[in-house]
Amino acid sequence: MATKATRGNKRGRISAPSVRPEDEQIFKGLSFFYVPDNDIAPARRLRINRAKEFGASWTRDLMTATHVVVDKKLEYKDVEKMWPKDGFGGRTPPKVVTEDYPLDCIQFRAIVDASQRKYLVNGQPEVEEKEQEKEPELPTPAVDFGAQAKSKSKSKSAVSSLPLKPQHHNKGKWDYVPRKGTPSQNGDTGIQTHSPSKGSDKAGHTPLLQDELSEYISMMQEFKDLPLDVDEEEDAQSTANESDAQLDLDHRSGSENESQRARRSSRRARPTSKAIAFEDRFACNRAGKKDANQDNPNARTIEILQKMNGYYERINDHWRTIAYRKAISILKQQSVKITTEEEAYRLPSIGRRLAQKIEEIVTTDKLQRLECAEEDPTDHALQTFLKIYGVGNKIAEQWIAQGWRTLEDVKQHAKLTPSQRVGMEHYDDLNTRIPRMEVTALGDIVKKAAAEIDAAVQLIIGGSYRRGAESSHDIDLIVTKPGTESVAELRAFLSRLIDQLERDKFLVARLASSHAGGDGSKWHGCCNGEYRPIWRRIDFLLVPEAELGAALIYFTGNDIFNRSMRLLASKKRMRLNQRGLYRDVLRGPNRAKITEGELVESRDEKRIFEILGVKWREPWERWC
DNA sequence: TGGCTGTACTG
């Protein structure tokens, strides 16, 4: 990456690779062969020098290389071409990695696992040592130290850490190569019982799609008045789909809504009665809790797709994650069981790939792709690490690259930021859900303290609590005061409140608080009640009364609901954020900043719905 | 082929 390459480019060091101290000579004994084999490109030259600083030698002879460092623009086949026909004569073939590899090693001052997916060159097949070679002697160590690599060269152990054979290339575009022998997921799972013409008939069904959509929407609208008792929680998997559907309808309705509705009504009779559908809804709420949720006919499918979704989330395949979420949302709205690919394919947000997976799930009750994913031994560690406050995907991946697998490993070796330290030390507490009653109680403590400082200030508990959840992951407090127009007017109050609560030993940690002037408007930290010494996450959000409506929407969620609203806004050339709804958002001449746009509404929650053309929903109707 | 919500805080 350009950024990384430039990083080492401190003034005047470009051509004079200073040598690092002994203990930083992580590459000692290693020799790197670069592809392309030159240091003409400044960026590559920089990387080469940098590697030298850390003890690597630069070789231009493949036979003496321990690693082949390939430019990311190049394809694996470019590397393959240069491979010696007659092999390496029993010598360990060099490992092929991308330019990121040395950089990561340097960053961590350690030799990280070179076989990670992130270091695969474009088009490079996964290493298959695990399954193909039954080599118990070296099960691909997570961390192989330089010395090891060096001394290892004698034994013929290596075999094929580097499969030259162009095994079945992953055809098509898989940005993320499956960990191992993943079924080529291109639908050749061989389990398609029905759906004769699989890839052929998208066109034929397209018209139906919108029809279906309308159906869901009308269905939703029937229920919106019913007394749903939502007790869902947000991290489980919220699905605010309905909002999605609603929104879709809305922006479609702008142009062709007449025909839409006409079609909708003429379409086949709605498969479900109101009563049944209601049941569905109700079930949906509890669906997340029990796996025995026979409630929704697609419960099993949803369950599995959600796992798949979780996996992609962990792996940081952001866009695929989004696609799965949408699909799950749509599925949750179905009152009929979707059993075939074709049936699934007609639904919005479900394309061929997902449709195939859905059919696979229905017919085999599992998803091979998922099983492969879950087999990955690092996945468990990933899940564990990601639950540490302040640890995201990057950090977790890095830790795993160092071979760490447990919290204990991390505790011993990792350098933690203050936030992460809190996250570690109170890992269990902070990952324990907070019963609604306790949220109420903790909220009262804060309110009481607040009233003593300024009786006019209002505190509203937002988040899943406001949506009626029976338990929450954290406590979200909106701090506002009648007559206020800007955050600044509340900042003084908040700092007094925080001080007081810290004195009271109610607040026990700060994770992220606004320090500077400007827009500092949020405070993240931990608190614990008097009777229950469990640390809880608590957030304060400063909101001038003038922005209360927009803030409520934001802080009530759920997140998918919010995204839908914002997406809709942007499609209507408006912009929604926690401060308000704006319109006529335009780009500056030089693609510069967005012209703020004109504030349309921010004070009144309902008005924002109205202007966006979204039917009003009570907080507890912004459900999953 | 590009977009997928939009922002605040840390280091």
Place this chain on the structure above:
DNA sequence: CAGTAC
């Protein structure tokens, strides 16, 4: 800015 959280 990258990374993280919401």
Place this chain on the structure above:
DNA sequence: GCCA
């Protein structure tokens, strides 16, 4: 992964 999906969609416009």
Place this chain on the structure above:
DNA sequence: GCATG
């Protein structure tokens, strides 16, 4: 040092 990204 302090601002900026």
Place this chain on the structure above:
DNA sequence: CATGC
């Protein structure tokens, strides 16, 4: 944090 004034 890294960079730049």
